Amino acid sequence: GENVGLHLPTLSVQEGDNSIINCAYSNSASDYFIWYKQESGKGPQFIIDIRSNMDKRQGQRVTVLLNKTVKHLSLQIAATQPGDSAVYFCAVITGTASKLTFGTGTRLQVTL
């Protein structure tokens, strides 16, 4: 099976600072990784993904880094804004598995 975990349940950052949210996974054969954002009362929303043949991928204000050696994934948010306040989940899939395995989430709190 796959175990997916996040290092911190809550992360508090000041508006304008950069945020880094971390995720660890257990299966070295995992090959597809996704970050989701969940705002209060809503379903998770896709942010960015990365496949195992890449180490880094950038989106608008977000960057995902993948370190396969230590089985670690991180989400970096540049210039964090109040609208970034949410719970962030990483999700992992391995090979021909038919489902994503989700981590337990990190709550990002943006202070003014």
Place this chain on the structure above:
Amino acid sequence: DAGITQSPRHKVTETGTPVTLRCHQTENHRYMYWYRQDPGHGLRLIHYSYGVKDTDKGEVSDGYSVSRSKTEDFLLTLESATSSQTSVYFCAISENGPAVGYTFGSGTRLTVV
């Protein structure tokens, strides 16, 4: 969430009663999933479907059944609701399976009293 609707959004039911939650999509996606979300557990897969009448169990399927008679609808039934099934239930859809990620609905908050 465009293209995917869950109903009802909120429901309170009594222990022992059957409950059906509905997920409706307008995207014509092949794959549909039911997850539950509980504090400390993240999202856990209950059942999923990879086509009409094609379903399979997830990691927490006990006490739940599903049906998919049409591409657009995926029903989750709690056969005899228990307090441990109090949760927020999310439906998700995917065009080609998990390899391209999911689109989630807005969720159904179910309380079993």
